[in-house]
Amino acid sequence: MQVQQTQEIACPTCEETLAVPVPDEDVELKARPYVAAFGDYTTVECSSEHTVWVYFC
Numbered sequence: 397m398q399v400q401q402t403q404e405i406a407c408p409t410c411e412e413t414l415a416v417p418v419p420d421e422d423v424e425l426k427a428r429p430y431v432a433a434f435g436d437y438t439t440v441e442c443s444s445e446h447t448v449w450v451y452f453c
C-alpha cells in the first residue's frame with residue numbers, strides 16, 4: 397500500500413508550517429492566500445484558520 401506523499405509549505409499569512417498531500421514528490425508547491433483561475437491546486441487550513449491555496453507547478 398502506497399503512503400501519501402506530503403510536502404511542507406508555510407502559510408503565507410502566519411508562516412505556520414503545513415503538511416500538504418502531493419500527487420508527486422517532485423512537484424513544486426506555491427502557496428497563495430487566494431484562489432486563482434488556473435492550475436491544479438488543493439486547499440489546506442492552518443491552525444489560525446487561514447485558508448491556503450496550494451498550487452502544483
Ligand SMILES: [Zn+2]
Nearest residue numbers: 407410442446
Ligand atoms: Zn495561517
